[in-house]
Amino acid sequence: MKLTRMALILFALLLPAISRAQTPVPYDRIVKADSEPANWLTYGGNFFDQRFSRLKQFTPANVGGLKLAWAYQPSRPAGNVETSPIVVDGIMYVTEPPSTVTALDAHNGAKLWSWSPLLHNVVAIGLFQTNRGVAVMDNRVFVATIDAHLVALDAKSGAVLWNTVVADNKLGYAITSAPLAIDGKVLIGTGGSEAAVRGLMDGYDAKTGKRLWRIWTVPAPGEPGADTWGNSTPAGGTAWNAPAYDPKLNLVYWGTGNPAPDWNGDDRPGANLYTCSLLAIDPSDGKVKWYFQFSPHETHDWDASEPPILFDQAVDGQMRKLLGFANRNGFYYVLDRETGEFVAGMPYVKETWAKGLDAKGQPIVIPNTEPTPEGNLVFPSITGAINWTSNSYSPLTKLFYVDAREMGSYFVKGSNTHWEMGKFPMNAGGERALSGDDAYGAIRALDATTGKMKWEFRLHSPSWVGTLATAGGLVFSGSDEGDFFALDAETGKPLWEIYLGSSLRSNPATYAVDGKQYVFVTAGTTYFVFGLP
């Protein structure tokens, strides 16, 4: 009798582990991520990076009843937590700063395993030592580390399967973004434009970690495109944020960052290809199919590194395969994602540097908006109308939800035009920030095909939180002061908020386990999950 009871208790204790056993995530399953909304299978929820969930248990009527389900706190978070989770069949994979991967039981936040790289004398110039998430495919979890390695871990145990050096961290290459895993390959880029590195986009064999191809995002002297750099050595243009992918077109859409040196472009006359651009890449061979440069000859640090969102929608009565892009430079762009053709675009924040966009989507630049030695007030600010966070798109409302940053900077021109790779650039220029009272943030709903604003919800200050849209008719986001909140996706009306005590710095995500929907976000160094009681 006693033995039976003990066996039952043991069985009950083992049950969660059994039921939460990791299941493989073959590529085909990720392609059809929308058909299993309980899981969150890629950085942006699906390959289109829409951050839209078909879960609809949370509705405008009941979202006010959300309560904390669980919270997880890393034992030694060394920096800002900016992770976006992956959830697979009850297991959540998150990252902790700077480069730790942790698997959690998505029911209750219990830690299943954790892996950290050995890091020594990390060089991190122009970026903060954090990590924004992993990719999952088959039985593997892929993470890129701050010292510019790409690592494959066993999804069940966290054991290292392979560990590949992407680039030399001593030269300033460092990685904070989540990789993209597609059909036997893992794609990753790096940061480091402020360390004057040469930007790159890499494709690796998911099984072996062997590099299959590399795209240099700026040309070597003498290569095609070098004539857009004057006599300078092209540098920068790093791909430091997550790309989107269209499996049918077999194209990866990936943004690039600023040229180096930044706030002084005197020595690099020309467009400086392919900086501040979006590249459409064939991942089978790493060839660039087309590119679209948003900010030619950029001098304000307005990287085009925001994750693009892919969607299909009618324009002038004709269905189009489109790409929406809320750029750090203050403009929202709609491109044809098959051809790269400019479809529409307009500012989604106050901007004072361009009169508008011409028929090809190129900015009509207003004279005297460059950085000056004294500081030149230009909107948006150096951190931009948006920065690294992700937007969302709802195929139900056909709206594009952006966390807009209404802020300007006095842009200061640097005197140093010769940045050395791997070295902190002295006298580089930068910004003098405006007072906090002169800035604010807003969650804005834009017509996805035009950029026209349908509604906004004002925030006290510019935020660093992405948006999440759900089929229940909600948009989740957060504030820099520490509020996590839900808005009505149709009207922007605030429906629920909770104060979490510290700045939110991650894209929210939603998932379900045992048939119950949950929503995830981080604030400070705590990972929060909310659900209905």
Next chain:
Amino acid sequence: MKAVRAVCSCAATFFVCALAAQAQIPRDPTPVVAKTSATDLAQGKLFYEATCSKCHGLDGGGSDGPSLQGVAQQLGDDEVGKIIRGGIPGTGMNGFSMSADEAGQVVGYLRTLGSTADMEIAKGDPAKGKQVYESSGCRACHIIDGEGGGIGPELTRVGSMRGPSYFRTTLLAPGTILPKEAGAMERGRFTQYLFVHVMTKDGHSYEGTRVYEDSFTIEIKDATGKFHGFKKLDLAKLEKLPGHSVMPSFKGTLSDAQLDDLIAYLASLKGAPTP
């Protein structure tokens, strides 16, 4: 003290710092002493504006990195010099390779940041000014050396940061020049002691200085030190009134001599030296 800039790879701003963290010791052990000749200050300014200001703001009030206003006064020249030369490991604060004299120029310039302590010499009598302070009700709202009320700013060290003309303006037209909060992460610095008037939807009015605000709530402290918190959705009116203050003006209530004495007293408040 907060780290900063989540901003990725690209960022312009290089970041952060944690003054509470341990500075790395520079190889050259020569102590750093603030150098304050006009040439030294000009050199310090040049370096600061070209390099430090990206994270700490041109006026030292903080941006991505923390506010440096008053930091040398609080930590001492050598401690700040060690941070400049050695950096703070694990943060965005890099060490800069420079001699103790060069660091002294930067520290000398740091000492001027945020300081409105100008060359004007307070002409009154600080001892008499202390009596004016006590008899004019100032201590009801301000703390000096742990004594007094906490409605307005603490004044223990105010003389090391503010000069006579600032005190005169503030005493005669309170609210005209308001300090900014220390640098917050990527968010800009908000005005402190901002005067706010709110009216609730049920018709009640409140006014006082803003102590907290976010997208959903605002808290104010009234002239009696009482806190009032509101949900913004419950308010019929929310007015921010720069230039106003809960502090009364002393224009006409103090004689010119009393004003001079009070200013001399405030200018003498440098706080206890940091051990």
